[in-house]
Amino acid sequence: MAKAPRSEEQEPLTPKQLAELKTILTQRKRKIVEAEEQLLEADREEGALRHADEVDLASAEWDVTVEHRMRGRDVALLKKISKALALIEEGAYGECENCGNYIGYKRLLARPEASLCIECKEEQERVEKSFMKEQPIDNPFSFE
Numbered sequence: 001m002a003k004a005p006r007s008e009e010q011e012p013l014t015p016k017q018l019a020e021l022k023t024i025l026t027q028r029k030r031k032i033v034e035a036e037e038q039l040l041e042a043d044r045e046e047g048a049l050r051h052a053d054e055v056d057l058a059s060a061e062w063d064v065t066v067e068h069r070m071r072g073r074d075v076a077l078l079k080k081i082s083k084a085l086a087l088i089e090e091g092a093y094g095e096c097e098n099c100g101n102y103i104g105y106k107r108l109l110a111r112p113e114a115s116l117c118i119e120c121k122e123e124q125e126r127v128e129k130s131f132m133k134e135q136p137i138d139n140p141f142s143f144e
């Protein structure tokens with residue numbers, strides 16, 4: 001179903017804008033990765049102290065424990081950022097994955113990991129809201 005796109009969103013990104021967004025994405029990715037590494041480092045030290053004489057057991061269970069402790073929100077964002085960076089490499093960045101219209105520079109500047117244009121995003125939010133009303137659950141990914 002073709003939608004009438006908002007006129008200001010029908011401009012493809014210029015090479016300069018693309019480079020700018022790539023820099024923002026790369027910086028955000030690094031920041032999250034660094035924050036996670038610090039968190040994991042703190043966990044390791046804490047664990048090393050607590051399990052000083054249960055080292056074998058601790059290391060065996062460690063990977064699973066750490067993964068569960070990673071903040072779901074950052075992990076979800078990191079996935080989106082990695083996907084956006086991959087799309088830049090493919091030359092397909094900036095297009096809505098739902099309708100194929102340009103997402104638009106302004107929106108990407110505010111949310112460079114966005115994979116939907118504003119109209120499709122609003123549509124998705126409407127669907128999510130009606131779903132949440134029917135089944136009120138604690139959704140950790142409702143931050144967008």
Ligand SMILES: [Zn+2]
Nearest residue numbers: 096099117120
């Ligand atoms: Zn769209």
